[in-house]
Amino acid sequence: MYSKIYRSVIFPLAEFSQGTHILKTLELLEDSQWRTPDEIRAFQESRLRELIQHSYTNVPYYRSTFDRLGLKPADINSVEDLQKLPVLTKDIIRREFPDNITAQDTPRKRLTLCHSGGSTGEPLPYYQDRQAISWRFACLFRFWRWAGYELGKRWIRLDLIAHDTPAQKMMDALGRCKFFRLSRMNQDTLRLGVEKIRKYKPQLIRGYASQVFLLAKYLKDNHITDIEPASIITTGDMLFPHYRQLIEEQFHCAVFDNYGGNSIVISSQCEWGTHHIAAENIVLEFVKDDRPVKPAEAGTVLVTDLSNYGMPFIRFRIGDLARPSQEKCKCGRGLPVMSSVVGRDTDIVVTPDGNYLVAYFFGHIFESMMSVDQFQVVQEAEDEIEVKIVKNNKFSNQDARYIEDAIRQGAGERLKIRLNFVKDIPVPRSGKIRLVISEIGKRHFAPAEQD
Numbered sequence: 001m002y003s004k005i006y007r008s009v010i011f012p013l014a015e016f017s018q019g020t021h022i023l024k025t026l027e028l029l030e031d032s033q034w035r036t037p038d039e040i041r042a043f044q045e046s047r048l049r050e051l052i053q054h055s056y057t058n059v060p061y062y063r064s065t066f067d068r069l070g071l072k073p074a075d076i077n078s079v080e081d082l083q084k085l086p087v088l089t090k091d092i093i094r095r096e097f098p099d100n101i102t103a104q105d106t107p108r109k110r111l112t113l114c115h116s117g118g119s120t121g122e123p124l125p126y127y128q129d130r131q132a133i134s135w136r137f138a139c140l141f142r143f144w145r146w147a148g149y150e151l152g153k154r155w156i157r158l159d160l161i162a163h164d165t166p167a168q169k170m171m172d173a174l175g176r177c178k179f180f181r182l183s184r185m186n187q188d189t190l191r192l193g194v195e196k197i198r199k200y201k202p203q204l205i206r207g208y209a210s211q212v213f214l215l216a217k218y219l220k221d222n223h224i225t226d227i228e229p230a231s232i233i234t235t236g237d238m239l240f241p242h243y244r245q246l247i248e249e250q251f252h253c254a255v256f257d258n259y260g261g262n263s264i265v266i267s268s269q270c271e272w273g274t275h276h277i278a279a280e281n282i283v284l285e286f287v288k289d290d291r292p293v294k295p296a297e298a299g300t301v302l303v304t305d306l307s308n309y310g311m312p313f314i315r316f317r318i319g320d321l322a323r324p325s326q327e328k329c330k331c332g333r334g335l336p337v338m339s340s341v342v343g344r345d346t347d348i349v350v351t352p353d354g355n356y357l358v359a360y361f362f363g364h365i366f367e368s369m370m371s372v373d374q375f376q377v378v379q380e381a382e383d384e385i386e387v388k389i390v391k392n393n394k395f396s397n398q399d400a401r402y403i404e405d406a407i408r409q410g411a412g413e414r415l416k417i418r419l420n421f422v423k424d425i426p427v428p429r430s431g432k433i434r435l436v437i438s439e440i441g442k443r444h445f446a447p448a449e450q451d
């Protein structure tokens, strides 16, 4: 009942006051997802051409980039043509923000200022216009419907930062969102979280994969079996296979992994577990050394947001590595498909022998070790990694040898492995737990700056 009123009365009123058109866009997306890949592609490219024309006419940074390269908007007609343009890096945004990279035909007061902490904690300011916000939430809500969630039903959101402004609280109340801040995760906060979920009986739980995993672990350790949401959506950080397994076992429901960044909604799993790209609203490229990757090869993710005319993101390097996929999904949607994200480029250790060790590799080593509570791998030099370990009283010398041997197998002979036993692992400013932090990986995978 509330769900109906919510969709027909409350939400439209909120939209009217905010100047968005989320529900209208959602309707469009509900239909377009069933179109053929060619139809979706044609729609996407017509939006791309409009965005390019607008950016050239109204955004100084893009105008000067086109001029410098001797390009005109008419030279960018297709997704392939985007390769003629340089990558947009976070450094370029910081350098050109705000005047050169926002549209001169959009009054600043029509734009919403956002900040992303990013995985490395360096803040990145950017603007979103109303159209971008409308498409963003429409894309998001379409993905939630895949997970079986209808607007207006109860849900719980786990986050790291507080939702404490009156406007946020009002939106949460209207949207029937119980907000739960889990920036510190220990037995006390996890117990509170579980109590909250038990009392509120949400249809959906949404949070960072690592948070939901730790909640699942708490349920298991405490033999709690009565928490049963209809579905769980993970977002923000890596959903490792062992995370998914424990979460699905303990919550007795399916996990839908969502992927996005910098307020751009990129992909979600459908009922069949396939990661579909929201291609009506973004163009996603996977590149390596300035060339598109071969099928199934991992590449740097570049995203073009087709809606944000206030501050266009064209070929934005989001900092993740992922693989494209040619797979046709059984669900019948015409939306393109990608494999899951391999990791952030800063999440990959590059060894002197040229081996790549992704976060999964380490996750796999540690997942079965009952004697390690937490770990983190840090690579600051090319020939050495530091493995921070929070051990418990079950830890033995044999375990230390096992860790070194297991890492050695993937790393090769020339990497020094230094185990460092610590009391705890500090939470970075972005708040996300990260298994691997590698400056070397970041440098290795960064494309050459194109200024």
Ligand SMILES: [Zn+2]
Residues within 6 Å of the ligand: 270, 271, 272, 274, 276, 329, 330, 331, 332, 333
């Ligand atoms: Zn599908």
